[in-house]
Amino acid sequence: MIRNVVLAALASVIVALGRSRPELGVLDWLAPLSIAQRIEVLVGVVVLALLMGEGWVIFQMMSQQGRLLLRMEVLEGRLAEAGLAPAPAAGAAGATAGLAVGSPAPSFVLPTLSGETTRLEALRALGKPVVLLFSDPGCGPCSALLPEVGRWQREHATKLVVALISRGTVEANRPKATEYGLTHVLLQKDREVAEAYQASGTPSAVLIRRDGTIGSPLAQGAEAIGALIATALSPAGPGTLPMAAATNGNGQRAMTAPRPPASPRVGEPAPDFSLPDLAGQTVSLSDFRGDETLVLFWRPSCGFCQSMLPDLKAWESRSPTDAPRLLVVSTDSVADNQAMGLRSPVLLDQDGMSVGRLFGATGTPMAVLVDAEGKIASELAAGAPAVLALAGQDSSARASH
Numbered sequence: 001m002i003r004n005v006v007l008a009a010l011a012s013v014i015v016a017l018g019r020s021r022p023e024l025g026v027l028d029w030l031a032p033l034s035i036a037q038r039i040e041v042l043v044g045v046v047v048l049a050l051l052m053g054e055g056w057v058i059f060q061m062m063s064q065q066g067r068l069l070l071r072m073e074v075l076e077g078r079l080a081e082a083g084l085a086p087a088p089a090a091g092a093a094g095a096t097a098g099l100a101v102g103s104p105a106p107s108f109v110l111p112t113l114s115g116e117t118t119r120l121e122a123l124r125a126l127g128k129p130v131v132l133l134f135s136d137p138g139c140g141p142c143s144a145l146l147p148e149v150g151r152w153q154r155e156h157a158t159k160l161v162v163a164l165i166s167r168g169t170v171e172a173n174r175p176k177a178t179e180y181g182l183t184h185v186l187l188q189k190d191r192e193v194a195e196a197y198q199a200s201g202t203p204s205a206v207l208i209r210r211d212g213t214i215g216s217p218l219a220q221g222a223e224a225i226g227a228l229i230a231t232a233l234s235p236a237g238p239g240t241l242p243m244a245a246a247t248n249g250n251g252q253r254a255m256t257a258p259r260p261p262a263s264p265r266v267g268e269p270a271p272d273f274s275l276p277d278l279a280g281q282t283v284s285l286s287d288f289r290g291d292e293t294l295v296l297f298w299r300p301s302c303g304f305c306q307s308m309l310p311d312l313k314a315w316e317s318r319s320p321t322d323a324p325r326l327l328v329v330s331t332d333s334v335a336d337n338q339a340m341g342l343r344s345p346v347l348l349d350q351d352g353m354s355v356g357r358l359f360g361a362t363g364t365p366m367a368v369l370v371d372a373e374g375k376i377a378s379e380l381a382a383g384a385p386a387v388l389a390l391a392g393q394d395s396s397a398r399a400s401h
Contacts, residue, residue: 007281012318018027018070021267024053028143029284032112033288038237039293042104044300047305047323052372062315063170064316086171095218097199097203097217097218098198098199098206098214098217098218099197099198099206099214099218100214101213101214101215101217102213103213103214104195104212104213104214105120105208105212105213105214106118106120106193106196107119107121107195108120108192110186110187110188110193111186112184112185112186112187113170113173113174113177113185113187114168115170118184118186120208121213123163123184123241124208124210124212125159127160127210128158128160128210129160129161129207129208129210129215130161130207130230131160131162131163131165131205131206131207131228131229131232132163132165132193132197132205132206132207132208133149133162133163133164133165133203133205134165134193134194134197134199134202134203134205134224135164135165135166135202135203136166136167136168136202137166137167137168137172137173137176138168139161139217140288141203141221141331142202142203144222144363145203145222145225146179146180146182147331147351147352147353148222148226148352149162149164149180150165150180150181150226150352151305151351151352153181153183153184154181156229159233160229160233161184162229163184163185163186163382164177164182164184164185164186165186165188165193165194166185166186167185167187167188167189167190168187168189169187170187170302172383173185173187174188178202179332180352197218198218199218200240201220203220203221203222203224203225204218204219204221204226205218205219205224206219206226207228207232215232216228216231216232221260224256224367229317263358263359263360263361263380264359264360264376265373265376266376266377266378266379267376268369268375268376270285270295270359270370270374270375270376271285271355271358271359271375272284272285272286272374273285273358275329275347275348275355276348277345277346277347278334278337278338278348283345284401285370285374286374287326288325288327288370289300289372289373290372291324291325292324292325292326292328292369292370292372293310293324293327293369293370294324294325294368294369294370294390294391295313295327295329295359295367295368295369296326296327296328296329296348296365296366296367296387297329297330297353297355297356297359297361297364297366297367297368298330298331298364298365299330299331299332299364300330300331300332300336300337300339300340301332301336302364302365304365304383304384305364305365307384308384308387308388309340311384311388312342313342313343315343315388315391316344317343317344319391319392320392322392323391323392324369324391324392326344326345327344327392328342328344328345328347329349329355329356330347330348330349331349331350331352334348351400357379360380364380365380365382365383365384365387366380366382366387367380367381367387367390367391368381368390369390378390
């Protein structure tokens with residue numbers, strides 16, 4: 001390496017001397033040199049050229065990396081606006097998620113769907129911990145979480161205040177708030193309150209203690225929010241949320257989300273349940289003992305369910321002799337389910353997907369087979385083709401109808 005530097009320096013000297021004697025050319029300078037000296041000069045020039053080329057390549061790579069970083073930042077910003085920003089990994093070094101636990105919760109004044117205004121202090125005055133859940137009417141994951149939000153508000157009203165902080169117009173928020181019986185729905189002009197709590201994506205939530213301080217890191221995504229609700233309601237109380245060993249960038253240890261209950265495996269007993277049918281009569285899964293039963297999880301307002309409905313009705317009218325009985329576990333209203341015109345029993349799960357979650361179902365349409373002994377007989381099927389195949393009707397059979 002030292003030799004190369006010396007040769008490069010020698011080449012630089014030759015170039016400098018050439019400038020002081022412009023009447024002499026390069027060949028004139030090389031003429032007095034021996035062959036060995038000429039080779040050394042040539043090597044020095046080559047080394048200098050390589051060093052310059054290497055510097056150019058490094059400069060280009062750094063420039064390209066900078067452009068990639070800028071593009072990634074723009075993409076992350078767009079994902080955050082759409083509510084799809086991934087939550088930082090628990091315990092990741094330097095990761096920040098919302099305001100520091102123990103810091104004062106920023107106050108706010110926001111209008112409700114009825115036009116009245118509500119302050120954070122009014123929510124805290126109810127004497128319970130407050131969960132602020134940031135949502136957006138155009139966010140798909142937020143809409144999917146709203147039935148759970150309504151259930152939390154109804155079932156845990158004596159222990160916890162769950163306030164939904166959305167954005168947009170009253171008209172954009174009222175239909176789903178009415179459908180799921182939501183209370184404490186507050187509207188931002190844009191994202192001013194979410195920004196004050198450093199909530200860059202939706203859905204996300206944060207716990208506020210009775211003393212008005214932040215009680216948890218920001219929970220991002222439906223699963224993390226469910227974990228936050230569960231820990232806030234735990235016997236230990238919201239003041240002692242379970243924490244992981246690693247810390248986040250705020251110096252607070254990151255909350256560890258509990259694992260959701262595992263769905264039953266094939267051969268295990270199916271979870272029994274009882275729900276009202278469309279006539280108000282209580283029906284249980286155990287009532288179907290003795291027959292193989294296809295339990296179908298359904299939502300009339302689900303676009304995939306609507307697309308599948310004609311095939312399902314055709315299967316009902318022309319089902320094979322060895323086909324299982326159909327038991328539909330649905331949501332939405334009685335009128336919406338009656339309008340479908342299904343012949344099979346339809347039970348209403350008023351708490352959204354509470355029964356579906358017992359079987360591991362997280363969306364619609366999904367289905368599982370239960371054998372005559374009341375045991376799980378299949379893996380969970382998701383989507384119309386898989387559900388119809390589980391019912392004993394493949395795509396070729398559907399095409400013949």
